[in-house]
Amino acid sequence: IEFDRFQQVDSKQVEDLRKQQNIGDETVFVSVSRLSNEKNIDFMIDAMAQLKEQTDKAFRLLIVGDGHQRRRLQGRIDDMNLQQHITLVGAVPPEQMAAWYRLGDAFLFASQSETQGMVILEAMAAGLPVVAVRSSGIDDVVEDGHNGYKTPAxxxxxxxxxxxILDDTDLRQSLSDNALAFARDYSVEKFSKDVRLIYAETLARYHQTK
Structure with a gap:
């Protein structure tokens, strides 16, 4: 991932997005996903309805992404009276994504069809702890209780x-710090350095055996 891109976000751009989305002092959850069946968006909607019944704390889930299920999902959000808690943002240009991640306090993900945890790593690069459903794509990325949580479906x-994460700000900060440190190890620069080292060691051993 381009780790540095997530550290160099213009604070004014983030503040403009906060105003655009009418975000006050509520805790903001972010999710990035195509709006299709395999991404398990209904799971998150139902969970937000459950969370609404369990807490008096203000929260908002911003779901970034588009797809053929958008109209149905919006209808479900409306029917469940969750408009104040869930916003389907729609598609966002890639160059603006870092600012959207920066809006959040944590990253939520429920897909069980992932093969790579790229959006999760990007979220961590923005300092967001993650709550995800366990799948092969996230098992090596989310360290349970360290940089986020992974649960069964x-x-x-x-x-x-x-x-x-909503209730405990100290826990959220600790997970956030760990998420940021974890994502740094997946930066393009770190990856390039590791690859150069592997080639150098391989060539050295080759010449030693000749």
């Missing part, structure tokens, strides 16, 4: 972890 357990 059980809504009550997933929601419990989200509530922990």
């Amino acid at each position: 059980k809504q009550s357990l997933w929601c419990e972890r989200v509530k922990q």
